[in-house]
Amino acid sequence: MESNKSYVWSQGILIALVALCGSFSLGLMMPINPNASKAQIENPVNLKEIAASTGNQQRLEKFKTAMITTWQQEASVKGLAYAIPSRFQGITIKSANQITGEKIIALTFDDGPWPDGTTKILDILKKNNIKGTFFVVGQMLKQYPELGRKIVADGHIIGNHTWHHWYHHFSPQAAAFEIETTSDLIYKTTGVKTTLFRPPGGMMHNGLVNYARNQKQTVVMWSADSIDYSRPAVPRLVKNVMRNSEPGGIVLMHDGGGNRTRTIQALPQIISTFKKQGYRFVTVPELLEMEDNGIKLAEAKKKKFVAGKQ
Numbered sequence: 001m002e003s004n005k006s007y008v009w010s011q012g013i014l015i016a017l018v019a020l021c022g023s024f025s026l027g028l029m030m031p032i033n034p035n036a037s038k039a040q041i042e043n044p045v046n047l048k049e050i051a052a053s054t055g056n057q058q059r060l061e062k063f064k065t066a067m068i069t070t071w072q073q074e075a076s077v078k079g080l081a082y083a084i085p086s087r088f089q090g091i092t093i094k095s096a097n098q099i100t101g102e103k104i105i106a107l108t109f110d111d112g113p114w115p116d117g118t119t120k121i122l123d124i125l126k127k128n129n130i131k132g133t134f135f136v137v138g139q140m141l142k143q144y145p146e147l148g149r150k151i152v153a154d155g156h157i158i159g160n161h162t163w164h165h166w167y168h169h170f171s172p173q174a175a176a177f178e179i180e181t182t183s184d185l186i187y188k189t190t191g192v193k194t195t196l197f198r199p200p201g202g203m204m205h206n207g208l209v210n211y212a213r214n215q216k217q218t219v220v221m222w223s224a225d226s227i228d229y230s231r232p233a234v235p236r237l238v239k240n241v242m243r244n245s246e247p248g249g250i251v252l253m254h255d256g257g258g259n260r261t262r263t264i265q266a267l268p269q270i271i272s273t274f275k276k277q278g279y280r281f282v283t284v285p286e287l288l289e290m291e292d293n294g295i296k297l298a299e300a301k302k303k304k305f306v307a308g309k310q
Contacts (some may be wrong), residue, residue: 085288090213095248099247099291103247104248105250105274108220109134111255112137112147113148118256132157136160157283164178175212195216197212223251225252241266248287248291
């Protein structure tokens with residue numbers, strides 16, 4: 001009798017969970033009464049109700065799959081399933097040096113998504129009509145998937161910043177977990193397949209970068225560090241960015257990993273200063289595409305020069 005009673009309880013709990021997760025009107029919740037009579041407890045299990053519960057679980061999984069497919073299709077339609085020029089696959093870049101005739105800069109943000117920091121930075125970028133590149137931590141994306149989707153919906157680029165953001169040495173198997181698990185979650189959450197990777201702390205020799213390169217991912221470093229992780233005063237933070245920024249540069253800032261109030265306060269001034277200096281803002285894939293075109297142009301000019309001398 002006690003065994004059957006436990007079974008009834010477990011079925012009721014299972015159905016309740018399905019109802020909460022799927023937003024379906026099931027209409028099949030079994031009443032649970034701790035003081036049920038012996039006759040009620042010993043009644044045979046209703047197989048039709050079990051089948052209905054199983055059917056709703058299957059419909060819930062189909063619903064979730066359909067939602068993921070929709071996000072992936074929207075990402076593709078918006079052109080966010082971006083491709084990196086082949087010359088930059090499996091290498092490390094800090095800036096673009098072959099871009100001529102235009103002052104461009106790429107703003108990048110690490111360690112999110114973060115409820116306060118990411119949201120406010122997205123608002124600032126939207127207000128200024130700027131697209132950035134966000135290197136997300138897998139476990140944070142798992143906790144705040146809606147922010148990951150908002151990054152993509154706003155037209156920004158997502159890159160991989162490992163699952164745990166750990167600094168120690170990784171075996172090939174551990175490195176694969178850190179990077180591949182994060183990439184898979186980015187795809188399942190946003191529909192974007194990213195091949196951009198940034199190692200936590202910029203550490204180049206703990207196994208992560210080696211794995212990423214072997215997988216033909218582009219390791220994206222930076223040429224200007226805001227050092228905002230140390231939370232300097234806003235004027236110092238702005239100065240940190242501007243003093244090392246040059247055309248074709250990549251700026252490192254953080255939207256997550258802690259209190260980013262000063263980064264949020266400094267960002268409008270950073271943007272304004274760049275604009276006054278004639279800069280245009282691009283994403284990392286755009287920067288690499290322009291660099292690829294610049295290299296091709298230089299190669300064509302060189303061939304033409306050599307051919308002219310023969």
